[in-house]
Amino acid sequence: CMVWIVTWLAVTLLGLDLGLGVGVGFSLLTIVLRTQFPSSTLLGQVPDCEIYRDCKDNQVKEISGVKIFRLNMPLCYTNCDSFKTALHKRTGLDPVAVLARRRKEERNRRRMEKSSHLAADSESSGCFTTERSRRREKSGGDGGVANPGMAV
Numbered sequence: 001c002m003v004w005i006v007t008w009l010a011v012t013l014l015g016l017d018l019g020l021g022v023g024v025g026f027s028l029l030t031i032v033l034r035t036q037f038p039s040s041t042l043l044g045q046v047p048d049c050e051i052y053r054d055c056k057d058n059q060v061k062e063i064s065g066v067k068i069f070r071l072n073m074p075l076c077y078t079n080c081d082s083f084k085t086a087l088h089k090r091t092g093l094d095p096v097a098v099l100a101r102r103r104k105e106e107r108n109r110r111r112m113e114k115s116s117h118l119a120a121d122s123e124s125s126g127c128f129t130t131e132r133s134r135r136r137e138k139s140g141g142d143g144g145v146a147n148p149g150m151a152v
Contacts, residue, residue, distance in 0.1 A: 038073035
């Protein structure tokens with residue numbers, strides 16, 4: 001509607017040639033602005049039904065643990081940054097922080113597994129050394145093993 005009004009005013013005030021040029025230019029400008037700044041909403045469920053509406057409506061309730069994000073325009077390369085920004089802003093999730101937290105948890109889990117394996121290995125090797133030292137004590141010294149580097 002706005003394009004028609006601007007074109008009509010431009011044709012009336014500037015003449016046919018310039019007015020149509022202004023109309024085409026204004027039309028292109030509105031297309032660029034609409035793709036650069038798309039509208040987006042979070043959806044919630046209307047109680048007792050399978051209809052989803054904008055969460056700003058008082059009758060709608062968000063589903064716990066689920067965020068339904070709606071972009072009111074086709075996603076293309078020209079508005080992908082706006083999409084990411086709106087998604088982070090509306091859902092409250094920062095994927096960089098989530099990824100960093102997951103990596104930290106994974107590192108901690110690996111450390112715990114590694115330390116539990118090391119503890120299990122040291123316990124088993126500790127049992128072996130105590131058994132070995134018992135044999136030495138019973139045999140009265142080196143356990144019957146000669147040191148090849150020593151002269152007898």
